[in-house]
Amino acid sequence: MLRPVLFTILIGTAILPASVAAQGQGATGHQGQAGEVKLSKADREFVEKAGQGGLLEVRLGQVAQQRAASPEVKRFAQRMIDDHSAANKRLAEVAQQKGVLVPQELDKDHREKVDKLSQKTGTEFDRAYMSEMVDDHEHDVAKFEKASKEAKDADVKGFATATLPQLREHLAMAKQIQGKVKGK
Structure with a gap:
């Protein structure tokens, strides 16, 4: 048979x-x-990198909750945990519809960032964390702007477009808080 x-x-x-x-x-x-x-290769890469970046924001926010000295930095960190957890969930829903897996764990480079920041405490941590948040959100805004204009898939483009205002707000907040903790 x-x-x-x-x-x-x-x-x-x-x-x-x-x-x-x-x-x-x-x-x-x-x-x-x-x-x-x-998804096109570019759209798939955007989804994967956005997922990795979102995981990093949440994880660094959790570290900041434990290591930051400034109550304002801790509030910002909680906002990163809340907002990026919600964005990660929306991204995972889009990715699942498209047959793409979003990362569930940090890659080596992102783990190294977490490990490096985890070794700092107090005002030294505040300065390093806020500097990382400014750099990271500047990068994110640029990537999401590009995807909101160039993504081939309508759902990916919609996710990028809908998330962009919040990322811009995070960037403005990060710059403001960075200015405050820089001199401490």
Whole structure:
């Protein structure tokens, strides 16, 4: 008795059942299994990097809750935890619809940032954390502006566009608090 065999074909970075690949979907039509919409490489990279950045914001906020001296820095850190946790959840929903996995853990570079900041305390931590938050949010605003204009997928573009005002607000807050803790 012969058993049916399930074949898979590697297309780009996605592995599709042979029946889907044979229909030409996934390779050109951006349509995968069960109606999943496949993202362009740039959109997929944006989703993955935004997920990694969101995880970093939450983790650094948690560290700041323990190590910061300034109540204002601690309030900012809590805001980062709350806002980026919510954004991460929205991003995960978009990514799941598109068949993309968002990171669940920090990569090596981001873990190193957390480890480095975790060694500081008090006002030294406040200055380093707020400097990191300004740099990080400047980078985020630029990436989200680009995605809000250039993303091919409407849901990815919508996520970037909807999240951008909050990132700009975070950047303005970070700059203001950085100015206060710099001189301490």
